[in-house]
């Protein structure tokens with residue numbers, strides 16, 4: 001195996017740079033899917049016939065009987081104009097791999113190649129999900145609906161973390177990412193002349209009260225050892241200086257780390273809005289869109305993923321939970337598993353127009369994923 005490594009290093013870089021050059025938004029990953037299909041075909045890796053509009057699922061069958069182990073990488077990009085300055089910058093205007101999903105897809109492809117070449121040693125099967133539409137949270141439910149996880153014993157996924165140095169793999173038992181909910185609030189008052197506010201019902205005053213009160217949802221409802229975030233990210237009202245408008249509209253997000261906090265904050269938000277509507281005699285309506293829940297790692301598989309990082313020559317670290325969202329959480333509702341963060345070197349954060357991934361992280365990530373899948377198969381096969 002090791003004699004192929006220099007070629008594979010160069011090849012995987014070339015793959016990542018290609019994907020980086022031609023990023024595609026969620027549910028539009030047609031060229032990306034075709035390109036990955038071509039790369040897998042070169043290695044004679046089987047691709048499952050599933051009803052997926054974009055994205056694909058590859059499968060490697062081992063030389064011995066055993067379980068079904070799943071690896072997942074996401075493949076979509078973001079609506080950001082790239083400013084990273086790299087030679088292989090995006091050629092698709094306004095679209096950028098600013099979350100490093102090009103890195104995830106390339107690492108998973110590398111793992112597929114390693115596993116295919118070592119399949120005689122593999123007990124059972126490894127499925128590799130090249131998942132579309134992670135950024136809008138639609139991808140994982142579509143993959144689940146396709147049946148790709150049927151009979152799976154364990155699933156692993158990765159995300160690059162520019163906050164960790166190259167060579168580090170981070171994970172933890174329990175909540176690793178946040179449950180992500182999105183909400184929009186419409187406040188309907190009565191418009192009037194700015195000089196005669198008593199003749200109307202000012203929605204801006206109500207919005208002001210609401211924004212201040214929202215922070216008490218966390219400060220006065222969750223115990224001090226539990227984290228959550230409520231952020232208002234858009235406020236729109238009014239058109240000019242001397243008119244009190246009819247409506248105000250706000251949008252924002254709630255991030256929580258367990259189902260109980262998530263349910264509690266939604267319930268308390270609804271109560272707060274009902275109370276505001278009564279006290280200001282206005283109409284206040286909520287549009288709540290539930291996103292993925294918190295990625296919740298199985299304790300044993302999280303420990304196993306970290307052990308395998310050490311066994312692969314990487315530094316294993318127990319990390320803090322992060323308030324980002326990750327639709328990998330939907331898979332864990334059906335199959336136990338662990339999600340890991342792979343150091344990508346920074347300095348720019350995820351979703352930044354100057355975001356960059358250090359290519360040095362690529363081959364170790366591919367090898368690590370392959371080792372992890374092999375070791376998990378062996379462990380499950382010997383336990384059976």
Ligand code: NI
Nearest residue numbers: 099100101159
């Ligand atoms: Ni991402």
